Amino acid sequence: MTQAVKHGWLLLLGALVLAAAIRVSFGPVSDGGDLRMAFGLPSTEALELRGNAVIGAALLGTALALAGLALQVLLRNPLAEPFVLGISSGAGFGVALVLASAYAFALPAISIGGETGGAIVGAGATLALVMWLGRSRAGHDPTRLILAGVIVGSIFASATMLVEQMVPHGLRGDLMSWMAGRLPEIPEPQMLLFLAVLVVVAGGILFLRSRALDVACLSDDEAITSGVELRRLRAQLFVLSGVLAASAVAYAGPIGFIGLVAPHAARRLVGPSHRALVPASAVAGAALLVFADCVRQFIDVGTGRLPIGVVTALAGGPAFLWLLRRGRWTA
Amino acid sequence: MFFRRFKALAGGPAVPALQKIIGLTIGLVMVWLVFDGDSPLNRGSKPQPPKPDAAQTAPEQSAPGQAAPEQPGPASPPRRAPNSPSPAIASTSPAITDSLVALGLSDHIVGRSPYCRSVGASVPVVGDLRSFDSERLGLAAPEVLFVQPPLAGVDPGLRAFCDGKSIKIVARRLESLADVDLLIDDIASVFGVEPNVGGTELQRALGNARASLALGAVPAEGARKVLLVVSAEPMLAVGTRTYLDELLAGANLANALGRDGYIELSAEALLAMAPETIIGVSETPEGARRIEEIVRRIPWKEGAAPKVAVDAVPELLSPSLAAIAHRGDLVRLAEAAK
Numbered sequence: 322m323t324q325a326v327k328h329g330w331l332l333l334l335g336a337l338v339l340a341a342a343i344r345v346s347f348g349p350v351s352d353g354g355d356l357r358m359a360f361g362l363p364s365t366e367a368l369e370l371r372g373n374a375v376i377g378a379a380l381l382g383t384a385l386a387l388a389g390l391a392l393q394v395l396l397r398n399p400l401a402e403p404f405v406l407g408i409s410s411g412a413g414f415g416v417a418l419v420l421a422s423a424y425a426f427a428l429p430a431i432s433i434g435g436e437t438g439g440a441i442v443g444a445g446a447t448l449a450l451v452m453w454l455g456r457s458r459a460g461h462d463p464t465r466l467i468l469a470g471v472i473v474g475s476i477f478a479s480a481t482m483l484v485e486q487m488v489p490h491g492l493r494g495d496l497m498s499w500m501a502g503r504l505p506e507i508p509e510p511q512m513l514l515f516l517a518v519l520v521v522v523a524g525g526i527l528f529l530r531s532r533a534l535d536v537a538c539l540s541d542d543e544a545i546t547s548g549v550e551l552r553r554l555r556a557q558l559f560v561l562s563g564v565l566a567a568s569a570v571a572y573a574g575p576i577g578f579i580g581l582v583a584p585h586a587a588r589r590l591v592g593p594s595h596r597a598l599v600p601a602s603a604v605a606g607a608a609l610l611v612f613a614d615c616v617r618q619f620i621d622v623g624t625g626r627l628p629i630g631v632v633t634a635l636a637g638g639p640a641f642l643w644l645l646r647r648g649r650w651t652a
Numbered sequence: 653m654f655f656r657r658f659k660a661l662a663g664g665p666a667v668p669a670l671q672k673i674i675g676l677t678i679g680l681v682m683v684w685l686v687f688d689g690d691s692p693l694n695r696g697s698k699p700q701p702p703k704p705d706a707a708q709t710a711p712e713q714s715a716p717g718q719a720a721p722e723q724p725g726p727a728s729p730p731r732r733a734p735n736s737p738s739p740a741i742a743s744t745s746p747a748i749t750d751s752l753v754a755l756g757l758s759d760h761i762v763g764r765s766p767y768c769r770s771v772g773a774s775v776p777v778v779g780d781l782r783s784f785d786s787e788r789l790g791l792a793a794p795e796v797l798f799v800q801p802p803l804a805g806v807d808p809g810l811r812a813f814c815d816g817k818s819i820k821i822v823a824r825r826l827e828s829l830a831d832v833d834l835l836i837d838d839i840a841s842v843f844g845v846e847p848n849v850g851g852t853e854l855q856r857a858l859g860n861a862r863a864s865l866a867l868g869a870v871p872a873e874g875a876r877k878v879l880l881v882v883s884a885e886p887m888l889a890v891g892t893r894t895y896l897d898e899l900l901a902g903a904n905l906a907n908a909l910g911r912d913g914y915i916e917l918s919a920e921a922l923l924a925m926a927p928e929t930i931i932g933v934s935e936t937p938e939g940a941r942r943i944e945e946i947v948r949r950i951p952w953k954e955g956a957a958p959k960v961a962v963d964a965v966p967e968l969l970s971p972s973l974a975a976i977a978h979r980g981d982l983v984r985l986a987e988a989a990k
Contacts, residue, residue: 349921355910356921366951370920424938486766498886506919507949626916628886 326597329590333601337379337608343615344378345371358618370506377508378614378629379607380516381573382583386606387523388565389580390599394534395558396455396466400644402580403566405467406451407474408444409575412567414477415443417484417496424488437515437571444567447473448559502576502630504614512572519568523561524603530554531595538593576630578637579606579613585644609633739842742794742819743768744779747826750967750974751835752798755857763792769966770974784810789819796820796842826971829865829898836862836973861973866902878986879908879927879958882934882969884942886916895971903983919950926953931985932962933969940964959989 348367349356363371385403392401403409419439451473455466481500485493505512527534533554536547544551569576586609587601613632620627742763743749749768752761763778764771778789781800784807789797797814799806801823814821822838825831840847840858847858880890880900890896891911900907908927909915917925932943940962947960965981967974 349918349924351924351926356917356924364923364953366923366953367920369951370923424936498883503885507946626918 333604340611378610382606382610383603384569385579386583386602388562390584390602391558391562404577406470408566410474410477411447412440412444412570415439417481440571441567445563499574501628502574527599534595739795743798745800747970747972748798750972754973869902871906875906877906877908878929881932929959935966937964961985961989
């Protein structure tokens with residue numbers, strides 16, 4: 322491990338620890354009938370809430386980062402990520418359809434697959450559609466894929482709005498706030514556990530396949546010559562990225578750009594080898610989302626905190642444009 | 653055949669039959685869900701008749717056996733019912749529509765917004781808070797149009813259209829009970845009457861409505877403090893300088909949140925506030941249940957868990973005379989909190 326890579330790891334881990342420390346020590350305190358935000362040692366109860374928020378954000382950031390990394394290798398496109406490829410919108414549409422159907426048929430959402438089921442079906446269908454649309458005779462064309470993702474994402478976003486129009490005000494408000502991206506403050510323990518297991522399994526698979534991932538970034542011929550079963554690898558990446566993105570969306574709504582920015586940041590800090598890049602992306606994703614959660618604690622626009630999706634989009638959008646403008650990328 | 657030829661021209665791979673069947677099926681189901689008025693999705697979005705207790709003065713919505721016809725599509729816009737009493741009124745504000753219904757004036761309503769729950773589906777949709785459908789509005793032919801304009805004022809296009817059709821626009825922004833009081837004056841003016849407790853039926857209704865506003869009410873010293881929550885995700889609480897705060901005061905309940913407007917409260921913020929009583933009001937029973945679930949799952953300090961009561965009272969969620977008629981629900985919830 323070179324000195325630069327060591328520094329990169331230190332920076333990543335330091336950022337995660339710092340973001341977590343800020344998040345845990347900063348929160349609301351009662352001030353008469355009003356509330357104000359302040360640094361301080363939290364009570365046991367507040368610590369439980371803030372700890373859950375940090376764990377939830379870290380797991381979510383990791384899932385999004387790994388999904389982004391897998392997609393970037395799968396599509397050989399450095400701009401690929403769940404949000405840009407429309408997967409988040411597709412998963413969102415799946416969730417909206419489940420909620421609206423549950424309302425229309427007066428059934429509990431879990432009886433028709435639940436939000437997670439809807440998100441996974443929506444994400445899988447979107448990914449398949451975008452891959453099909455983005456394919457040319459020469460294989461997957463990066464520009465075509467991004468265009469297909471943007472258009473398919475727009476269609477699903479509009480379809481979600483259509484569903485919103487058909488449900489009562491209360492449910493519409495829930496859907497709209499969910500579409501803006503929100504971190505559950507009191508997450509379901511089962512959902513956290515599911516996300517943790519998923520992240521560990523997906524991260525483990527990606528880590529174990531890191532050599533194949535390195536080779537998959539080369540041309541098909543070079544990859545096959547190196548003994549990598551490209552079809553199998555791509556099928557694994559397809560499933561992994563779809564399930565990771567869908568679970569992340571089901572947990573917190575569509576949160577953009579973490580899947581794009583985290584692998585790129587990690588790549589700059591620890592280099593392109595996937596043996597280091599997979600865990601580094603996971604740490605970068607966790608640090609970024611915990612940090613984004615910190616940022617929204619500091620911003621009070623008079624009506625409470627900003628949705629987390631707004632913070633990540635405001636920071637990640639320019640990062641995407643910077644990468645697009647820079648034009649020197651490697652998957 | 654056409655599809656295959658198209659594919660051949662496009663040079664792409666042939667689509668397997670199974671994919672086509674699945675795609676076609678999904679498409680047909682979507683078309684059915686969206687366009688069939690009887691599909692489960694559309695059934696859910698149709699305006700519901702008011703509950704029997706929706707307002708103290710609410711009359712029957714339609715004669716028994718009078719089925720509400722489906723809302724025609726754009727090709728055949730609905731025409732105004734020929735027997736609508738004068739003045740014929742259209743309202744693109746759910747709160748104003750609710751208020752008109754609460755005053756027993758539903759027979760006068762010939763146009764509504766898609767969000768006006770308190771009138772039947774047979775009343776055509778002529779617009780909403782931000783836009784209007786000139787064709788439907790023209791065919792509904794109201795004499796008066798009630799709107800809740802945005803801060804920028806009434807849409808000049810709507811104003812020009814109404815001038816051309818001799819439709820009187822009554823613009824009223826409803827944010828506080830004082831605004832509702834002004835709305836009572838507006839309605840009285842449209843009908844050419846004075847709110848009066850002892851006059852005609854409408855005058856009495858207007859007079860009673862004004863009396864029930866309890867403007868400027870202040871909760872008594874030592875009044876029970878409650879935190880009123882109106883949404884679960886995000887947890888939206890009612891602050892001061894809102895009509896719901898005024899409703900609380902009129903019900904002799906003190907607001908536990910000393911901040912203006914509607915505030916998103918995190919679970920941590922709720923924990924820091926440690927309110928004694930939380931009452932939750934939602935549009936749907938599911939929303940109410942969700943508020944209670946989240947509040948109960950907060951790790952409250954030993955002995956500091958608040959008393960909680962929730963219910964679906966959609967009428968309370970917009971500043972109207974129907975909301976005032978449901979003020980008692982706030983008291984009921986505060987008393988039921990445990």
